[in-house]
Amino acid sequence: MTDTKRLADLLFPDIKETPQELMDSCYPVRDLPQGALVTRFAPSPTGFLHIGGVFASMAAERAAHISGGICILRIEDTDKKREMDDGVSIIVNGLSDFGIRFDEGVKADGSESGGYGPYIQSKRRYPYHVFCKDLVEKGLAYPCFCTAERLSEIREEQEKAGVTPGYWGEYTSACRERSIDEIEALIAAGTPYVVRLRSPGKPGGRVKFRDVIRGEIEMEENFVDVVLLKSDGIPTYHFAHIVDDTLMRVTTVTRGEEWIASAPIHLQLFWLCGLKAPKYAHVPSIMKEDNGGKRKLSKRKDPEAAVSYFVEEGYPADAVMEYLLTIANSNFEDWRKQNKTASYTAFPFALNKMSPSGALFDLIKLQSVSGTVISLMTAEQVLESVLEWSERYDRELFELLNADKAKALQIFSIDRGGSKPRKDIAKWNEVRAYISYFYDELRQAEGEALEIAAEDQKAILTKYLTVYTPTESKDEWFSDIKAMCEEVGFCPDVKAYKADPAGYKGHVGDVSSVIRVAVTGRKNTPDLCAIMNVLGKDKVTERINEYLERI
RNA sequence: GGCCCGUUGGUCAAGCGGCUAAGACACCGCCCUUUCACGGCGGAAACAGGAGUUCGAUUCUCCUACGGGUCACCA
Numbered sequence: 001m002t003d004t005k006r007l008a009d010l011l012f013p014d015i016k017e018t019p020q021e022l023m024d025s026c027y028p029v030r031d032l033p034q035g036a037l038v039t040r041f042a043p044s045p046t047g048f049l050h051i052g053g054v055f056a057s058m059a060a061e062r063a064a065h066i067s068g069g070i071c072i073l074r075i076e077d078t079d080k081k082r083e084m085d086d087g088v089s090i091i092v093n094g095l096s097d098f099g100i101r102f103d104e105g106v107k108a109d110g111s112e113s114g115g116y117g118p119y120i121q122s123k124r125r126y127p128y129h130v131f132c133k134d135l136v137e138k139g140l141a142y143p144c145f146c147t148a149e150r151l152s153e154i155r156e157e158q159e160k161a162g163v164t165p166g167y168w169g170e171y172t173s174a175c176r177e178r179s180i181d182e183i184e185a186l187i188a189a190g191t192p193y194v195v196r197l198r199s200p201g202k203p204g205g206r207v208k209f210r211d212v213i214r215g216e217i218e219m220e221e222n223f224v225d226v227v228l229l230k231s232d233g234i235p236t237y238h239f240a241h242i243v244d245d246t247l248m249r250v251t252t253v254t255r256g257e258e259w260i261a262s263a264p265i266h267l268q269l270f271w272l273c274g275l276k277a278p279k280y281a282h283v284p285s286i287m288k289e290d291n292g293g294k295r296k297l298s299k300r301k302d303p304e305a306a307v308s309y310f311v312e313e314g315y316p317a318d319a320v321m322e323y324l325l326t327i328a329n330s331n332f333e334d335w336r337k338q339n340k341t342a343s344y345t346a347f348p349f350a351l352n353k354m355s356p357s358g359a360l361f362d363l364i365k366l367q368s369v370s371g372t373v374i375s376l377m378t379a380e381q382v383l384e385s386v387l388e389w390s391e392r393y394d395r396e397l398f399e400l401l402n403a404d405k406a407k408a409l410q411i412f413s414i415d416r417g418g419s420k421p422r423k424d425i426a427k428w429n430e431v432r433a434y435i436s437y438f439y440d441e442l443r444q445a446e447g448e449a450l451e452i453a454a455e456d457q458k459a460i461l462t463k464y465l466t467v468y469t470p471t472e473s474k475d476e477w478f479s480d481i482k483a484m485c486e487e488v489g490f491c492p493d494v495k496a497y498k499a500d501p502a503g504y505k506g507h508v509g510d511v512s513s514v515i516r517v518a519v520t521g522r523k524n525t526p527d528l529c530a531i532m533n534v535l536g537k538d539k540v541t542e543r544i545n546e547y548l549e550r551i
Numbered sequence: 552g553g554c555c556c557g558u559u560g561g562u563c564a565a566g567c568g569g570c571u572a573a574g575a576c577a578c579c580g581c582c583c584u585u586u587c588a589c590g591g592c593g594g595a596a597a598c599a600g601g602a603g604u605u606c607g608a609u610u611c612u613c614c615u616a617c618g619g620g621u622c623a624c625c626a
Contacts, residue, residue: 044626079625148624155623164553165622194624220554230624237626261555261621284557285619296619326575330564333575355564357557358619365563365576375589420589478585494585512585524587 003180008137010184011195015126015133019273022130027116027247036069038251041095041102042076042244045087048299049094049307051361052256052286055324059283060254061100062325062349072248073105075120078234094307098317116248121240128235131243131273132195132228140200140272141228143193144175145186164203166224167196176225195229199268207264212252212281214356222264238262242269250278254351257282257358281351284358286327297361304361314389314428318344319370325349326369327359341376371423379412382425386412389428397432400439410534411435415526422526437520438534447521447547452514454551456505459488460514461544470537477529481515482508518547 017025030038041057043049064071073092077083084090092108104114112119135141144167146154151167158165176198178186186193201223208218228239235243245253260282270277288297288305297305304310310320322344325332335347374382383405390398401408415422424434436442450457463484471477482492489505491497497507516528519540525531532540 042626046626076626082625144624151623162552192624214556217555224622227624232624234624236624240626256620257556258620259626263555282556287619327563330574333564337575359564360562362562362576368576415588418589422588424588481585507585509585516586522587526586526588528585 004137004139006180007142007183008133010180010187011136011143012129012133015129017130019131019134022127023247027249030070030249032070033068035067036251037064037067038070038072038249039064039254040072040074040105040245040248040250041100042074042255043091044076044079044082045084045091046082047084047087047090049091050299050305051297051307051310052305053091054095054098054100054307054320055286055328056254056256056283057095057100058098058321058324059281059328059349059351059354061102062328062345062347063252063254063281063351064103065345066347066349069251070103071101072114072116072119072250073102074244074248075106076237076240077120077122078230078237078240097311098307098321121244122234124240124244125233127247128229128239128243129233132235132239135197135228135273136195138272140198141195142176142178142198143183143187144172144196144225144227145178145191145193146175164224167226168199168224169203172196172225192231194227194231196225197228197269197272199223199225200272201264201268207267209263209267209277209280211260212279212351213284213354214282217260217263219261219264222268224265226265238265238269241266242273242275245278246270246273246275252279252281252351254281254283257284281354283354284356287358287360296358304363312393312429314393314430315366315370315426316373316385316428319366319373319426322373323366323369326365327355329353330355367426371426374425375416375421375423379409379416382412382416383408386428386431390431393429394432396441400441407438407534411438414530414534424526437522437525438531443521447517448523450513450517450523452506452510456488457514457518457551458548460484460490460511461518461548463488464515465541465544468537468540470533470540471529472533474527474529477532481511485511515544518544 032038039060041053041060043053043057061071063069073095075088077087088106088110089108092106095102096108104116105119106112118124132141146167154167154171155165158171175196199222201221203220203223205221205223206218207221208216211217226238227236229235241253244250263280263282267277285296288295288302299305307320322332322336325344325347329347329349331353332344332347332349336344339346377385383401386408387398387401390401425431432442436444464481467480467484469480485492485508488511490511491500491504491507494507494509497504512528513523516525517523519528519532519535520543535543
């Protein structure tokens with residue numbers, strides 16, 4: 001028996017299978033249509049869902065589904081230190097709120113679905129060890145007994161000498177060349193160890209690969225004996241990535257651009273394991289404007305880094321997705337113009353059309369996208385969404401709307417549904433202010449002030465009270481107002497007024513404004529006729545009388 | 552510091568050797584209009600800098616500057 005074979009059995013006495021056997025028996029090639037992508041999103045259960053995570057997972061999910069493929073949600077919990085109790089459910093629920101659906105993997109309650117699992121790394125010890133044993137047997141990996149102290153010594157030395165830090169070259173000699181007997185004794189004595197890659201790389205060596213988003217990338221090859229298995233037998237990200245994405249038959253790895261730097265390690269690992277590397281798509285980070293510069297959105301400094309921010313503010317999930325799509329594929333906006341009412345899921349998303357540079361997150365543009373999304377909703381959809389949102393974030397508003405849904409529906413129906421819908425609401429937390437004048441409970445006592453003389457306003461309103469008759473017809477409603485204009489010294493026709501401004505105190509628009517302010521307290525509102533119909537004659541009269549007393 | 556990625560109007564961005572350098576958001580003006588919107592029309596606004604390759608560079612190469620990332624028994 002060769003030494004490496006002996007070593008492999010010593011390190012992994014329970015492993016009898018080879019990687020190939022494992023693959024053949026449990027992880028068969030997927031039966032998918034030509035060109036179908038298998039992608040995955042693989043977060044750590046830190047309990048914090050970053051908007052960049054939504055961006056990356058959206059790219060993975062869209063790319064898979066538009067190609068007729070599969071998208072997997074895998075949990076990377078190989079580091080227990082960063083784990084949080086309900087970390088998994090926060091992430092899964094968070095993504096699901098945004099309409100990102102996975103075909104396989106971990107669900108919110110921690111259960112799993114799919115035939116290529118388990119999908120939680122801490123439950124995948126066995127396959128990792130199968131692959132690791134194979135590497136040891138081939139002489140490509142070895143146990144390292146260096147202590148943390150020894151490692152930091154090495155680091156200091158290297159820093160002083162100005163060479164690349166890391167476990168490589170001459171610094172590995174202690175463990176790389178240990179005899180099998182020595183190792184056996186150390187292990188028998190219970191000495192902790194990690195398993196390291198015996199990297200064949202050399203400083204100055206080059207690797208090339210093709211990134212789906214960035215094209216050709218050339219880098220220095222890996223020459224560090226990176227850790228494959230930590231002392232507790234759990235793999236590092238690098239090794240887990242190789243094993244998982246191979247076994248799960250992932251075709252395209254989408255991940256943050258911060259991983260580009262370690263791609264040479266991964267490529268080398270795939271090569272040494274005799275495996276075909278997947279395609280890589282390194283998606284750009286989402287940036288934030290900061291003193292004229294750009295920087296990565298930070299979880300500490302920027303509230304909008306957490307997706308919970310968008311939920312709390314009341315941005316519809318679709319709006320956030322649409323916005324993200326506009327920065328992911330710039331042709332999305334053109335497509336949207338051609339397909340105004342289609343679901344964004346019909347958009348032919350393409351990874352290779354993503355821009356390689358990090359986009360600034362533009363809240364203003366989000367507002368605009370969101371306003372459009374909401375303007376296309378029906379009153380019923382709006383009410384339902386507002387109810388759902390306010391139940392959690394604005395109890396008072398919720399009670400009010402819920403108490404009289406028919407009225408709420410009437411309110412949300414105003415100026416909605418036509419070919420030119422208003423875009424007054426961009427997020428649900430704006431609804432309260434938008435509809436406040438429909439409810440005495442929400443209305444501010446003082447309304448906005450008009451620049452029309454008080455006595456003229458009084459004349460207008462007093463007169464209007466005598467002619468006001470509720471009507472569904474906007475034309476009738478408006479002709480009533482026109483008809484009374486002359487009597488109070490205002491011009492019923494705007495053009496005529498402009499031709500002879502000296503002849504009148506103002507025009508019909510001014511008259512309407514007075515009524516508007518008296519009834520709603522605002523200078524700007526949607527269709528006033530509709531508003532008055534929602535309020536009803538009694539309330540309108542009451543408001544006008546109240547206003548009359550005030551001025 | 553080494554290695555890598557990036558740099559077109561305020562922002563997001565088309566462009567892939569020859570264009571008056573698209574479009575969207577924001578901004579300004581006009582039109583429509585009972586207000587505000589919506590919509591329509593129009594305006595201002597950009598290839599980081601320098602060499603080179605070429606008949607011709609936003610586009611290809613190199614250098615510089617700036618921004619970002621990465622160098623763990625973290626992902």
